[in-house]
Amino acid sequence: MESKKVYNFAAGPSKVPEEVNTQFVNFIYFQLPAQQVLRQAQQELLNYNNEGASVMELSHRSKTFEKVIETAEKDLRDILSIPDNYKVLFMQGGGTGQFAAIPLNLCPGLKDCSADYLVTGAWSSKAAKEAEKYIKVNRVLPKSDKHVTIADKSEWKLNANASYLYYCENETIHGVEWHHAPEPLPGVPLVADMSSNFLTKPIDVSKYGIIFAGAQKNVGIAGLVVVIVREDLLGKEAGFCPSVLSYKTMADNKSLYNTPNCFAVYITGLCLKWIKANGGLRGMQERCNKKSDLIYSVIDSSNGFFYSPVDKRYRSKVNLPFRIGGANGDDELEKEFLSESAKRGMIQLKGHRSVGGLRASLFNAITIEETQFLANFMKEFHNLKQK
Numbered sequence: 286m287e288s289k290k291v292y293n294f295a296a297g298p299s300k301v302p303e304e305v306n307t308q309f310v311n312f313i314y315f316q317l318p319a320q321q322v323l324r325q326a327q328q329e330l331l332n333y334n335n336e337g338a339s340v341m342e343l344s345h346r347s348k349t350f351e352k353v354i355e356t357a358e359k360d361l362r363d364i365l366s367i368p369d370n371y372k373v374l375f376m377q378g379g380g381t382g383q384f385a386a387i388p389l390n391l392c393p394g395l396k397d398c399s400a401d402y403l404v405t406g407a408w409s410s411k412a413a414k415e416a417e418k419y420i421k422v423n424r425v426l427p428k429s430d431k432h433v434t435i436a437d438k439s440e441w442k443l444n445a446n447a448s449y450l451y452y453c454e455n456e457t458i459h460g461v462e463w464h465h466a467p468e469p470l471p472g473v474p475l476v477a478d479m480s481s482n483f484l485t486k487p488i489d490v491s492k493y494g495i496i497f498a499g500a501q502k503n504v505g506i507a508g509l510v511v512v513i514v515r516e517d518l519l520g521k522e523a524g525f526c527p528s529v530l531s532y533k534t535m536a537d538n539k540s541l542y543n544t545p546n547c548f549a550v551y552i553t554g555l556c557l558k559w560i561k562a563n564g565g566l567r568g569m570q571e572r573c574n575k576k577s578d579l580i581y582s583v584i585d586s587s588n589g590f591f592y593s594p595v596d597k598r599y600r601s602k603v604n605l606p607f608r609i610g611g612a613n614g615d616d617e618l619e620k621e622f623l624s625e626s627a628k629r630g631m632i633q634l635k636g637h638r639s640v641g642g643l644r645a646s647l648f649n650a651i652t653i654e655e656t657q658f659l660a661n662f663m664k665e666f667h668n669l670k671q672k
């Protein structure tokens with residue numbers, strides 16, 4: 286059945302490049318990158334690699350799946366130029382599972398340990414609270430509940446004895462993004478949650494101790510979290526760290542300590558091929574810049590009709606929260622915008638319930654044309670309301 290065209294601006298699960306995505310066409314909340322990825326998955330669904338079975342049915346110990354996971358790792362290493370002294374792990378439990386895994390793996394002394402957290406929005410706040418179950422957490426930035434900027438470095442309180450410095454590169458809900466990674470004190474490993482801006486721009490992996498990202502935003506579907514960990518950080522886990530959260534156990538077993546989410550690894554593999562074929566990280570960055578410029582330029586030239594709450598220096602290029610009718614938003618206008626945009630096939634534009642308003646999520650799979658379609662509609666809506 287032909288599916289109707291939708292413009293899926295969801296914050297995750299989110300659009301997959303359609304090249305990855307056709308078996309999910311009826312799942313409008315859950316699209317993968319461009320037509321190739323989904324189409325390929327559809328074609329191979331019942332008979333992968335001429336095995337007569339789907340990836341979902343093959344043993345995770347089979348040669349065929351071994352190739353799937355090894356190829357995905359190799360492609361990720363190529364795309365990010367991951368140095369040899371880093372392990373790539375395919376884990377479960379999502380980004381949220383990593384909020385616990387990080388202190389459990391890096392703080393053998395637990396209650397005697399402390400770590401520095403840069404809280405810039407909902408996700409880093411959640412991570413800090415989870416870590417507090419196990420260790421002492423030092424909040425580096427002055428307290429704020431608005432999360433529309435990042436305090437100046439002169440106001441930071443870093444601890445030289447911290448086990449690590451934690452930050453969230455892109456706050457999916459508040460739309461605050463670090464465009465330059467924070468500098469940790471000497472000897473303190475830097476830990477980054479890149480769930481929502483993973484593979485949207487080139488990064489220097491060697492600056493990091495650990496990078497993790499849930500796959501469902503930029504590189505696939507839910508049920509898989511990619512973890513990149515520097516080797517010298519392995520083997521420090523607390524005695525009671527669950528084996529499935531132990532980086533060393535996962536690394537020693539090439540992510541096959543227990544049954545991985547084979548299908549999600551396979552989809553991520555297809556997404557990585559798609560990223561490679563679309564210019565790698567430079568290509569993704571160019572798309573990302575163009576797309577976010579399209580929306581921000583409509584917002585900034587609207588004389589306050591559209592309002593972006595975030596400090597321009599830290600505006601996210603991936604998750605763009607905005608209000609209509611001024612800084613506090615006009616309920617009626619925002620509702621009307623949502624229903625009119627839905628009539629045009631644009632879905633998932635409602636802001637997160639904790640901040641309200643609207644939000645456009647422009648993950649890798651969203652095309653420039655789709656973003657232009659939204660930008661044009663925003664202008665049209667503004668013109669209509671001006672009359």
Ligand SMILES: *Cc1c(COP(=O)(O)O)cnc(C)c1O
Nearest residue numbers: 379380381382408457480481499
């Ligand atoms: C979505 C998200 C998470 C949580 O991921 P789950 O897979 O739902 O656990 C964590 N951090 C960020 C920045 C996210 O966007």
